[in-house]
Amino acid sequence: MKTREPALASFGHERDEVRSMMSFRAAFEFYIRAKEAVVAAGFASELDWQERLVLERVTEQDFLREQAWVVLSSGMRGTVVAGVFGEISAAFRGWDVARIREDVEGCSSRALNAFCHPGKINAIAENCRLVVDLGLESIKRELRKEGPFWLTRLHYIGPVTCWHLAKNLGLDVVKPDRHLVRMAQASGVMDTTRLCEVFADATG
Known part of the structure; x- marks a missing residue:
């Protein structure tokens, strides 16, 4: 044996x-x-879009749009998010930072008329404020240094969804x-x- x-x-x-x-x-x-x-x-265009993404070319408008998409997508089907995202984008002034800064409360109020989820809409608004306060270049530096987990400082972005957002911002990471x-x-x-x-x- x-x-x-x-x-x-x-x-x-x-x-x-x-x-x-x-x-x-x-x-x-x-x-x-x-x-x-x-x-x-x-x-196929979605695959091409993902291939072209790089953090260096991300604008404030891109950042605000993508954080909103990921916040809304948490626990929700993509088709549902896609169905309301146009109205929410319009409510948040097409993700124009200067216009949002002038009327954050108004943006939130209009967005709630399109999608009645105060938690998510308020999170999106607070994230807009955070980007305004910190500045996009500062955020990019932190992302390069700390990686996706830095994004958990945003409202409604957790240890799993941070990978989704990081991927959508052009970081070379995998959403698990x-x-x-x-x-x-x-x-x-x-x-x-x-x-x-x-x-x-x-x-x-």
């Missing part, structure tokens, strides 16, 4: 490696099919949503960032 134990252990290790390789291959093939489905559904987490676990990679790095290497 003693002579068989190392062999069995070796076999078990090799079997686990094979399973891991098969799981990763399945995850990668699923990713390819999912990307093709996204493009076929007419969302439940789909990617499950895929990473199933493939044996166990980390969404590493999974996406491997996918990126595989696709060039």
Whole structure:
């Protein structure tokens, strides 16, 4: 029996490696099919937009718009957010910092008429105030230094949604949503960032 134990252990290790390789291959093939489905559904422009994003080119208007989108998206379907976002953007003066600064309360009041969720609307307004107070360049410096978790200082942005916002602001990070987490676990990679790095290497 003693002579068989190392062999069995070796076999078990090799079997686990094979399973891991098969799981990763399945995850990668699923990713390819999912990307093709996204493009076929007419969302190629979304992929192109994400590819072009860089923090250096983000404006105050971009920042305010994206924080609002992520705040509204928390616990809510994207289609619902998309349905009200135009009205909320109009309520907040098209995310024009100077115009918002002059009438934050009025912006909030108009936005509540379009979307009656005081918690989220007030969070968006407070985040606008924060950007005005700190200045965008200061925020960018902090983001480069501290990474996505700095964004948890914003209202209604937590340790998960900060990754969503960071990605939408052009940081090279992965939003660890439940789909990617499950895929990473199933493939044996166990980390969404590493999974996406491997996918990126595989696709060039």
